[in-house]
Amino acid sequence: MSEVKATHQPRADLVKKKIKELSTLDEMNRQIHSTMNLNELLRILVEKALIGVNFQRGLLYLVEEDYLRCVAWLDRVKREKASIIEKRVGFRLHEKAVEVLVIKTGKPIYIENALTDKRVSPKFLRFSNTTEYCAVPLIGRSGNVFGVLTGDKSYRAKPILNEDIETLSLFAGHISLAIENAKLYEEKVRFNQLLEEKVKERTFELNTTNQELSRKMKELSTLYQISRLLNESLEIDTVVKQILYLIGRLGYESYAVHLLEGKKPVSVFYEGLSREYSKIGSLPLGKQTLTTITRPAEPLIFCNGHFERLSPSLRAYCQTRGINSCIVIPIFPRGKLSALLNIFSSNNEAFSEDQKAFFSAFAEQAGVALDNACLFGQVVEEKHHAEEVSKKLEKENIYLREKMHDDFLTGFVIGKSKSMKEVMDLVGKVSETLTTVTVYGETGTGKEIIGHLIHEMSPRRNKPLIKVNCAAIPEELIESELFGHRRGAFTNAYEHRVGMFELAQGGTIFLDEIGDLSLRTQTKLLRVIEEQEIKPLGCGKTKRIDVRIIAATNKNLRKKVIEGGFRNDLFYRLNGFPIVLPPLRERWEDLPEYINFFIEKYSCLRGDKVAFSEGAFDVLLKYSWPGNIRELGNLIERLVIISKHNVIYKNDLPKEMLEELLVDDQITALSEASDAFKKDMIERALRKAKGKKSYAAKMLGLHRSNFSRLLKSLELSN
Numbered sequence: 001m002s003e004v005k006a007t008h009q010p011r012a013d014l015v016k017k018k019i020k021e022l023s024t025l026d027e028m029n030r031q032i033h034s035t036m037n038l039n040e041l042l043r044i045l046v047e048k049a050l051i052g053v054n055f056q057r058g059l060l061y062l063v064e065e066d067y068l069r070c071v072a073w074l075d076r077v078k079r080e081k082a083s084i085i086e087k088r089v090g091f092r093l094h095e096k097a098v099e100v101l102v103i104k105t106g107k108p109i110y111i112e113n114a115l116t117d118k119r120v121s122p123k124f125l126r127f128s129n130t131t132e133y134c135a136v137p138l139i140g141r142s143g144n145v146f147g148v149l150t151g152d153k154s155y156r157a158k159p160i161l162n163e164d165i166e167t168l169s170l171f172a173g174h175i176s177l178a179i180e181n182a183k184l185y186e187e188k189v190r191f192n193q194l195l196e197e198k199v200k201e202r203t204f205e206l207n208t209t210n211q212e213l214s215r216k217m218k219e220l221s222t223l224y225q226i227s228r229l230l231n232e233s234l235e236i237d238t239v240v241k242q243i244l245y246l247i248g249r250l251g252y253e254s255y256a257v258h259l260l261e262g263k264k265p266v267s268v269f270y271e272g273l274s275r276e277y278s279k280i281g282s283l284p285l286g287k288q289t290l291t292t293i294t295r296p297a298e299p300l301i302f303c304n305g306h307f308e309r310l311s312p313s314l315r316a317y318c319q320t321r322g323i324n325s326c327i328v329i330p331i332f333p334r335g336k337l338s339a340l341l342n343i344f345s346s347n348n349e350a351f352s353e354d355q356k357a358f359f360s361a362f363a364e365q366a367g368v369a370l371d372n373a374c375l376f377g378q379v380v381e382e383k384h385h386a387e388e389v390s391k392k393l394e395k396e397n398i399y400l401r402e403k404m405h406d407d408f409l410t411g412f413v414i415g416k417s418k419s420m421k422e423v424m425d426l427v428g429k430v431s432e433t434l435t436t437v438t439v440y441g442e443t444g445t446g447k448e449i450i451g452h453l454i455h456e457m458s459p460r461r462n463k464p465l466i467k468v469n470c471a472a473i474p475e476e477l478i479e480s481e482l483f484g485h486r487r488g489a490f491t492n493a494y495e496h497r498v499g500m501f502e503l504a505q506g507g508t509i510f511l512d513e514i515g516d517l518s519l520r521t522q523t524k525l526l527r528v529i530e531e532q533e534i535k536p537l538g539c540g541k542t543k544r545i546d547v548r549i550i551a552a553t554n555k556n557l558r559k560k561v562i563e564g565g566f567r568n569d570l571f572y573r574l575n576g577f578p579i580v581l582p583p584l585r586e587r588w589e590d591l592p593e594y595i596n597f598f599i600e601k602y603s604c605l606r607g608d609k610v611a612f613s614e615g616a617f618d619v620l621l622k623y624s625w626p627g628n629i630r631e632l633g634n635l636i637e638r639l640v641i642i643s644k645h646n647v648i649y650k651n652d653l654p655k656e657m658l659e660e661l662l663v664d665d666q667i668t669a670l671s672e673a674s675d676a677f678k679k680d681m682i683e684r685a686l687r688k689a690k691g692k693k694s695y696a697a698k699m700l701g702l703h704r705s706n707f708s709r710l711l712k713s714l715e716l717s718n
Contacts, residue, residue, distance in 0.1 A: 055151035055168070057130065062138075062147040062179070066093050068100060089127065097121035098135055099148045106145045108136040108165050134160055136169045138176040149175060218250055234376035239369050240269045246362075247271075247343060254323070254344040259370075260337060273344070277317060285311060285328060285340070299329040299359045301351045318344070327351045331363045333371030341366070414597050417587035423450070426579050431457035436529065438514075438574045439552040441581030444630030447552035450579065451510040454550055463507030466500050471513035478521050479537060483528075486538035501534050501545055508548045514574070515555035519567065526570045549574070584625045584632065591621055594629060598636040610640050615650035623657050679714055 060072040069090035091097040098109050098119045114120045114131045130152045138147035149172045153160060240257050247255045248271060256270035256277065270277050285300075300309070303325045307315045310326075318326065323344045331339040341363065345351070415421075430437055431454050439447040448467065455465045473481050480490075484499030500509060517525065528534055529549065533542040551574050560566035584591065595612070603609045612620065625631055639648050650658070681700065689695035697707035 055164070056153055058149065058151040059128075060147065060149055060175075061090060061099055063093070063103065063145075067091070068093060068097075068103060068148065091121060091123065095121060095123075097124065099124075099150070102135045102137050102148045103145050106137050106139060108134060108169055110134045110160065110165060132160060134165050134168065136165065136172045138172055138179065140176055140180050147176070147179065221249075234373050236370070236373040236377060239373045243341070243366050243369075244269060244271050247341070252343050252345065256342045258340040258342070260339055274321070285309065299327050299356050299363070301325070301327050301353070301356075303351065304348045322346050324348045325350045327355070327359065329359045329363050331367045331370065333367035338367065338374070339370055414593050415587065415590040416593070417590045419582040419587050420590060423579060423581060426577075427454055428457065430454060430577050430579075432459070434548050435577045436548070436574055437550045437577045437579060438557075439550065439579045439581060441552075441554060442583045442628055443554050444628035445581040445583055446629055447554075447581060448510065448512060450581065451550040451552060455508040455510075455548075458508070458548070460507050460548060464504055465508045465510065466504040467510045467512065468500050469512045471516040475518055475521075478517070479524065482521070483524070483534045484536035486536055490537065499534060499536060501528060501547055502543065504547045506546055508550060511549065511551045513553060514551040515553040515557055515560060515566065519565075522567045522570050526567060526573060529570075529573050584628045588621065591632075594632055595620060595636065598633050599640070602637045602640040605637070605640055608646060610643060610646050610648060613647055613649045616648050616653055619650055619653055619657055619661060622661055624660065675714060678710070679716065682711065682714065682716060
């Protein structure tokens with residue numbers, strides 16, 4: 001570095017000079033805060049720096065990548081030369097120049113004679129006539145050199161002093177801070193602008209995405225709503241109006257549904273269109289276009305007024321109404337074109353290829369709803385027709401039914417014995433009421449026939465009679481059979497099932513073998529009797545019923561109650577009106593009539609009448625018939641079938657019957673026979689007295705004490 005000339009100034013001049021420097025620095029700082037524009041700031045900085053140091057000219061260089069560019073040039077004497085350098089004036093960082101050297105060293109350099117100093121670049125001499133000048137670095141906060149400030153006193157004879165360079169370096173420090181602040185401000189402005197642009201761009205993208213999501217949500221909601229139509233409505237007009245409503249929810253203003261039958265128009269429903277639309281009277285598509293539609297068919301989009309494939313009448317309508325685009329959606333339920341959905345818009349590009357998938361799905365759902373509605377309409381018509389036919393048949397059959405009913409009552413029950421007359425008297429009295437009846441009797445005595453007779457003689461004879469054999473249904477299924485179940489109520493419950501009580505609504509249910517019900521089922525049956533309500537398995541709601549109950553059993557329910565096998569409360573509910581059927585062995589006088597009845601019934605199996613020989617008939621009369629009437633009927637049916645002649649002889653009868661008679665015919669000791677007779681008479685009396693010994697003794701004409709001794713002697717005390 002060239003030596004700066006040393007001078008000794010008076011103390012007063014130094015003080016004055018320092019005051020000027022500080023004043024200039026203060027003013028420069030105030031002006032720095034008045035603007036953040038870099039070009040304006042550069043001009044202020046150079047000007048104040050030259051004033052503070054008392055230089056006439058100065059240049060400010062800033063590093064731009066690999067180039068040191070002069071960004072400001074101030075001439076205090078010839079102010080017209082002062083300007084912001086717009087042209088690319090400066091030095092490459094690899095060039096030989098004082099300014100570049102300052103950047104590299106980071107130290108001030110004093111040039112006493114620019115013409116002779118080899119460090120001065122020839123480029124500098126071309127645009128400046130300065131001979132003596134100095135250059136100081138602009139050092140940032142981080143210690144990096146990012147620019148150079150030069151100054152000279154070319155218009156004065158005074159040389160540059162050491163103090164001048166120090167003062168210029170001082171101002172250069174303030175300039176560095178100001179430039180860095182300005183650059184940071186510009187960077188902040190650029191960042192804010194970039195951020196605003198990004199925010200706007202992102203906001204636009206979000207708005208676009210939200211609009212797309214909103215559209216998709218509307219479409220999904222619409223598909224969900226159209227799927228609900230499958231269960232909500234079965235009226236064709238209601239379904240079409242719902243379809244139009246859902247299309248309106250998507251934001252469209254003009255739309256219509258054309259119902260077709262064999263590709264011919266049947267009716268049209270529309271919204272947002274004038275009455276002239278209903279007068280078009282033709283299909284929306286041209287005949288040639290319509291013939292090309294096959295399943296599966298995509299929606300057809302018409303944009304920018306290109307309606308050549310539409311029907312001429314619809315084309316003219318669109319032109320007069322300012323419609324510029326439309327979409328036609330074929331609806332194919334079960335592979336048959338049954339409707340066309342048209343949506344119109346004045347927007348040239350209201351419909352896009354992306355919407356085809358949605359409208360195709362919409363058409364699938366709408367097609368199912370329309371098809372269900374059409375099928376429902378057909379079912380309703382068929383139902384009305386069936387009801388008319390049913391009423392006609394009902395009227396025609398009234399006479400026949402009444403005649404059959406009379407014949408049924410006259411020949412339903414066979415038997416003229418006293419015990420059967422008592423039974424029929426009870427049946428006649430209870431039939432006209434709604435009282436619960438329990439029929440007791442051994443197997444084969446005709447309990448089911450008595451139950452049927454009570455129903456046929458009751459006011460409910462025109463309502464159903466449902467018969468249930470409680471012993472024949474597995475325990476795990478009995479509740480389902482009686483009360484019904486809903487789909488999924490238990491494993492393998494694949495469909496809804498109506499229970500027997502519900503089937504018997506308004507009529508009678510006959511519960512055979514009720515003594516075989518489990519206690520769990522008895523509890524539910526008791527609730528049905530008391531509340532007149534049933535609750536199907538898997539259903540949360542109860543159903544009211546109106547059903548008369550007739551029960552039957554071959555068991556002693558009172559004994560089962562004592563043993564804990566039958567509910568006491570259910571027994572008294574069922575036993576309100578008991579009817580006891582006597583076994584066949586206790587009414588021998590009815591046996592010939594039964595035999596003749598079954599012979600008449602089964603003679604048709606041979607084509608001619610069959611009769612029993614006297615010996616065979618006598619065996620039938622003497623047999624005990626443990627299976628009662630059922631056993632008698634089955635035996636006669638078998639004998640009629642296997643008999644080789646029209647007469648059935650004693651030898652044709654089963655061996656067990658003949659063996660029983662042989663046992664009965666054996667002669668025993670008189671005392672044994674007497675005891676057996678007494679035992680039989682006592683047992684009959686006890687059965688008739690329902691186990692009450694005092695009544696049985698009275699029936700036998702004995703005193704109670706004598707009757708007790710007789711029971712003990714015959715070993716019947718238990």
